[in-house]
Amino acid sequence: MDLNDKQIQIIITAERLFAERGFDGTSVRDIAHEAGVNIAMISYYFGSKEKLMEALLEWRVGEIKIRVESLIKDNRYTPLEKVNMLIDEHIDRAMQKQSFHKIMVSVQVTNKNPSILKAANKVKVRNAKVIAELIKDGQKKGVFKKNIDLILMLNTLVGTVNQNMMSLDYYREFNGQMDMTDESFQIVIKKRLSIHIKKLFKAMLTNES
Amino acid sequence: MDLNDKQIQIIITAERLFAERGFDGTSVRDIAHEAGVNIAMISYYFGSKEKLMEALLEWRVGEIKIRVESLIKDNRYTPLEKVNMLIDEHIDRAMQKQSFHKIMVSVQVTNKNPSILKAANKVKVRNAKVIAELIKDGQKKGVFKKNIDLILMLNTLVGTVNQNMMSLDYYREFNGQMDMTDESFQIVIKKRLSIHIKKLFKAMLTNES
Amino acid sequence: MDLNDKQIQIIITAERLFAERGFDGTSVRDIAHEAGVNIAMISYYFGSKEKLMEALLEWRVGEIKIRVESLIKDNRYTPLEKVNMLIDEHIDRAMQKQSFHKIMVSVQVTNKNPSILKAANKVKVRNAKVIAELIKDGQKKGVFKKNIDLILMLNTLVGTVNQNMMSLDYYREFNGQMDMTDESFQIVIKKRLSIHIKKLFKAMLTNES
Amino acid sequence: MDLNDKQIQIIITAERLFAERGFDGTSVRDIAHEAGVNIAMISYYFGSKEKLMEALLEWRVGEIKIRVESLIKDNRYTPLEKVNMLIDEHIDRAMQKQSFHKIMVSVQVTNKNPSILKAANKVKVRNAKVIAELIKDGQKKGVFKKNIDLILMLNTLVGTVNQNMMSLDYYREFNGQMDMTDESFQIVIKKRLSIHIKKLFKAMLTNES
DNA sequence: CATGAATGAGTCTTCATTCAT
DNA sequence: AATGAATGAAGACTCATTCAT
Numbered sequence A, B, C, D: 001m002d003l004n005d006k007q008i009q010i011i012i013t014a015e016r017l018f019a020e021r022g023f024d025g026t027s028v029r030d031i032a033h034e035a036g037v038n039i040a041m042i043s044y045y046f047g048s049k050e051k052l053m054e055a056l057l058e059w060r061v062g063e064i065k066i067r068v069e070s071l072i073k074d075n076r077y078t079p080l081e082k083v084n085m086l087i088d089e090h091i092d093r094a095m096q097k098q099s100f101h102k103i104m105v106s107v108q109v110t111n112k113n114p115s116i117l118k119a120a121n122k123v124k125v126r127n128a129k130v131i132a133e134l135i136k137d138g139q140k141k142g143v144f145k146k147n148i149d150l151i152l153m154l155n156t157l158v159g160t161v162n163q164n165m166m167s168l169d170y171y172r173e174f175n176g177q178m179d180m181t182d183e184s185f186q187i188v189i190k191k192r193l194s195i196h197i198k199k200l201f202k203a204m205l206t207n208e209s
Numbered sequence E: 001c002a003t004g005a006a007t008g009a010g011t012c013t014t015c016a017t018t019c020a021t
Numbered sequence F: 001a002a003t004g005a006a007t008g009a010a011g012a013c014t015c016a017t018t019c020a021t
Helices: A005-021 A030-035 A041-046 A049-071 A078-095 A098-109 A116-142 A149-165 A168-174 A182-205 B005-021 B028-035 B039-046 B048-074 B078-097 B098-109 B114-140 B149-164 B169-172 B182-205 C007-019 C028-035 C040-046 C049-072 C079-096 C096-109 C113-138 C150-164 C167-173 C182-205 D007-022 D026-035 D039-047 D048-073 D081-098 D096-107 D114-140 D152-166 D169-173 D182-205
Strands: none
Touching: A005 A030, A005 A041, A005 A049, A005 A098, A005 B039, A030 A041, A030 A049, A041 A049, A049 A098, A049 A116, A049 D114, A078 A098, A078 A116, A078 A149, A078 A182, A098 A116, A098 A149, A098 B098, A098 B149, A098 C007, A116 A149, A116 B169, A149 A168, A149 A182, A149 B098, A149 B149, A149 B169, A149 B182, A168 A182, A168 B114, A168 B149, A182 B149, A182 B182, A182 C040, A182 C182, B005 B028, B005 B039, B005 B048, B005 B098, B005 D182, B028 B039, B028 B048, B039 B048, B048 B078, B048 B098, B048 B114, B078 B098, B078 B114, B078 B149, B078 B182, B098 B114, B098 B149, B114 B149, B149 B169, B149 B182, B169 B182, B169 D182, C007 C028, C007 C040, C007 C049, C007 C096, C028 C040, C028 C049, C040 C049, C049 C079, C049 C096, C079 C096, C079 C113, C079 C150, C079 C182, C096 C113, C096 C150, C096 D096, C096 D152, C113 C150, C113 D114, C150 C167, C150 D152, C150 D169, C150 D182, C167 C182, C167 D114, C167 D152, C182 D152, C182 D182, D007 D026, D007 D048, D007 D096, D026 D039, D026 D048, D039 D048, D048 D081, D048 D096, D048 D114, D081 D096, D081 D114, D081 D182, D096 D114, D096 D152, D114 D152, D152 D169, D169 D182
16 A cells, blocks of 8 residues: 555554544544644545554554564574564664554554454564564574463563553653653663563573573 | 442443443443443433543552552561462452453553543552562562562563453464363463463562573 | 522522523522522422522512502602602612512513513513502693603613613723722712613603703 | 625524523524524534624624714714714614624623623723713813713613613503504604603703703 | 432534535 | 535533432
8 A cells, every 4th residue: 555645644643643542532633633634634545534543553564564574584693682682673663653552552452443453463473473483493493491482472572561661651750760851761761671671581581590 | 439339330331341442432322321321320420421430440449459458468478479479469350350451551551631540550559569568578588689670570560461461362362272261261371371470570589590 | 479498598599690690501400509408409399490480580579569569658759759769769679689680681681481571571560550650640740741651761760770780890990990899889889870860860751951 | 704604694593592592592403403504513613602602793793893983984963963873873773683682681691701791892892982982072062061971871872772672562562552563663663762862862961951 | 398319301512424526 | 636514423411300218
């Protein structure tokens, strides 16, 4: 599906509003108004509000695809290094595209629309496959344990990052870092989160502490 | 706040629908209809849809309060045992009150209403305090490491459990366990999740693998 | 119709609210709440909101009746003196029972309910009869002109007083008397209004300036 | 503000209904139905019921403005002639736009909405200014008395005309003129009212009877 | 006698979508 | 290709009144 500038503009606005207010909490009027386009354009371009959501998911999922696959094909790294890179990649993505990830959470928790849920599952399945390959490779090379529950491991990655994203303000306040700039805080948080999850993954994947 | 039978009936129905369809995706008509009461009753009893949500949160949070605090006061267990019990407690609660936990996720991801968000934060703060005490106790006794990031640790607990809950069907399908009864699958899942998270916490809290 | 304390309490509250917000702008809930009685009491005591209005009118009209008739029977005064006394009486009543007079205006301008309008017309008819008698008496005695349009004359009395009452604040502001106390301003206004209308009536009734 | 045909149609219908039933006594359903438009159109065009009222006032007030000011600029008449013309002008307007004038009375008696009251006061202030100029001119020329209370005088004009308008049926019945056509009666009433008020004004403004 | 609980009908407003242009 | 105008359906909420107690 090819998207022109105006369509992308609509999608980006919708993404932000869906994240901020939820799908049902956002009206097409709001989207059209904030995107600076005519109200009828959304139906005109996407058919309906729901189709707009699907287009939005498809668009972002498409983006992610490219980045993940290119990362995997590289053979200069060990399985653990690759896992660590995927972790950082995921954290980066989640922090940079917070709106999209919030939508993903919403979609999953409120599994109302099947076709939307399906689009959301695409990413999960792809990620699972990529990681599964890595795990197998690591197990073959004897650096990873047998008996690894892939889904639970991914749930810990995704869940921890999501939970972190959803409670950034709370975390910041709790740690008394309200005076930091958003950028500095984001860097700190990402670093800390990265170390935290990598340690967890090491514990899950290997026999050493 | 004392709630009569009809009010509880409304709240339970609202809880399920809010979880299934989101707050904005649920109409008071739907709630009234499914609860078998007159539409006007919701405004009559709770004032508004939003106040109904607040009453629902307050009600569930009140329940949780009692259970957590009674668990903590017991002194027959080691800090790690207590942490493990809290983990199991949390998993149990999340699996049994899935609707409520889904609402909690929704509330956090779409932080629209301040008073609702506030109610939701109550639980987080209380849990954090309880766990913080446990950690300190364990550190004093020399069984827990220094430098433990409480919030990140809790995010891993809550995030993993939430992510698991949100993708139960996906997990089941992935593991080819569609023929199990819901109860059996739930028992299996809870056991597996419990072991998984306890292992993670051990890695986060102690120096041994 | 005998009214107990609670009924009078309701009527007085209703009078104030009907005057402030109009009949349709006032809910029985508001009345009951501000009167400190149960919501069901209004239907219980008066049958309906509309019947309450009728009772209110009947009550006030009954009060007025007594005062006007006792004033008329006195024979110590000339016709013009009596007219002047009625003018002062009317001004006093309008200023003291502003709420009631505002309701009377509302009822007339929005002639929705026939039975309510009927109650309102009672007062007009009675007043007209009393004044008519006075006029005839004055004409017989040769102090009043022939060809006096009774209704127009009364409209000037009632209309001027009502208009004055409705725009008290505006008048006050226009004359730069915002710093006076309410009581002082009321006294001033009444005096000025009295002189004004008496002069008009003299012009209407007699041949001298 | 430019109004299209449909908007004017809505406004005129609203004007009639607001006059007949009061603002709160008129539902947007009624207006839409009687104007032959969709219910949603009222919100679509005017934003809300209240904004519709404001638009209605603004529209009528705008009309009046032009007529009054053009009348004043004419220099062929004496001050008293001009006052008499303004009286006739006001009577004509009140009888022709009875609905609008009833609304004005309602708005003033039930001073609920500030922005609406403000719009209503506009007319009063403008009229007051125009008359004030006339009075000063007449005083300068020695044909009008000193010490004229402008507001009281206007209250007599407006109040008498309003009271007359509100009790037309009553007046007609009282004078036994139920068999006249509406038009004939209207002409008679206007003539009589005109003479009546002009006489009053002459008494207020000059020293001759 | 008095009232808390309850309700069907009604309120205004917003919704996503369509359609003629 | 794009849009302003328009709308039926649905939204949350309030209303005056009833009725069992």
